[in-house]
Amino acid sequence: MSANAGAAPSNKGRERTRRRFARRQWARRWLTWRYVLAIVVLVAAVASVVWLVFFSAVLSVRSVTVTGADILSEREVKRAAAVPEGEQLAVLDISAMRARVEALVAVKSADVARHWPDGVEISIVERQVVAVVDLGGRWRGMDADGVVFRDYERPPGGVPRVQVLATADRDALREAAQVISSLPADLSDRVDHVEVETVDKIALVLRDERRVEWGSAEESDEKASVLTALLQARQAKVYDVSVPGQPVTSDIAR
Structure with a gap:
């Protein structure tokens, strides 16, 4: 009876040790996979954003507004700016559009800005007659x-x-x-x-x-x-x- 009684606790101790070891092993594996999963999610998120901004039609030009035009018509300003409708906002050459608008002799200065998600605003300051x-x-x-x-x-x-x-x-x-x-x-x-x-x-x-x-x-x-x-x-x-x-x-x- 005494030998069996001593063996039983010993077996139980080894079982607890084995279980603790298994849990630690699982925890280490989960920690590794958690980092891998986080990287995968991050890459997927970045890829989605890149696709949304640079390739999808969701963030492309659908409207162009003009402010500050009095001598010139909005049509004249838009024609000079030549904003490519349907182009992704993120890839628009804002500087080139501003330069084209400022080439209009009646324009003293101009500013072209993206208006997310799908607009472009052209603000001009016209010359004043003295x-x-x-x-x-x-x-x-x-x-x-x-x-x-x-x-x-x-x-x-x-x-x-x-x-x-x-x-x-x-x-x-x-x-x-x-x-x-x-x-x-x-x-x-x-x-x-x-x-x-x-x-x-x-x-x-x-x-x-x-x-x-x-x-x-x-x-x-x-x-x-x-x-x-x-x-x-x-x-x-x-x-x-x-x-x-x-x-x-x-x-x-x-």
Whole structure:
């Protein structure tokens, strides 16, 4: 009885040891397979995302919207952008589309953005007319950079007119645009038109036919202040503020 009683506990101990060993073995195997399973799931997830973004029709271009267009039509902007409908959003050449839109002369700047899941938005800032120029019998709108970018059948009210003399070139137009843009509102309202000969021979003709020799766009703020004071202090036919520190007035019209 004593020998059998001693053997039974010993057998039970070996059985528990065996079971613990089996559990540890299973735990190690499960840990290994768990990592393998996690890698498989991760690879599958990445493959699904790649397929969804780059190959499926779910995230492809279905709509194109345009904001900021006034002078231009939405159709003109879309045609310039040439957004390939049906193309995956992720592979669109946004920079190329923006460059094509900014090539439109009426566009000062543009931005093209993806709108997930299936849209493209084109935002533009158009040039603003600061003056109209008579070029070859056509009235053209000009912005503050001297860029001529739109046509008018007749000069719009409230916008200075620019008369280009024979020797004026693109640089002279740009200089005239800077002069006009620098004028304070109360002075700009008094200007009938601007005469441009060269970059440093620009003149303002006021609505009452008085003439202002302005010179170039340099020191325009100071010139405007000097001219405003002169107009209040003295009646003359010609005001020369091309050198604002030494203004000259004359009663002899040019």
